[in-house]
Amino acid sequence: MKATKLLIMAGVFLAVLSGCIPVSLHPFYEKSDLVFEPELMGVWAEKDKDTNYWAFTKGGNQNYQLEIVEDGNKVGLFDAHAFKLGTNLFLDIYPDEKSFKESKLSEVYGLHLVPAHSLARITEHGVTLRLAFLDQDWLSKLLKQNPEVIAHTLLPDDRIVLTATTSEMQKFFLKHLDKAFDPDPEGLTRISAKP
16 A cells, blocks of 8 residues: 555656546636645655655746656656645646647647646645545445446546536535545655755
8 A cells, every 4th residue: 555655646647647546627626716835845755865756846826837757757747736625725736738738749649638637635735745645446436336426437447537517526525525535645755945
């Protein structure tokens, strides 16, 4: 179980591709939910001089540019938005559009890829950063028991793609807050205040 959590923390992009994290076609936040948490800024890793790290820099108005690096190679650039629902803090992660468009994929191949949002609950962001991602196993079991509980589609490899509206997803995840997210996420330590 620890190895799975480390994989998620080291490279959410790879985890999404392998089906470990449910994704959504719609953002998990409304503009009115956005907050800017300066404490997220900087480089986070499991230990100093680690080649796996997350680097948050200020993006536009209320978002971050998130660079995820694994084994010293760039895994991906993302737009990340911190937002609050009640007193709960979350992070919506979405592929950076410019990087996505400038990738070296053929145009035809690129047309077949649909960027998606992933969701993490921020349970700590001081000295340690703890991100609890949506629990694929829990959501999969719930959807098998009650497929109508939230709008979604299942891909042939059992990946879950949520198709519900932002407000529907917010109500759903607040209702299932204690079950929907990893209860014991691994932590990353700030290794630098600036990338």
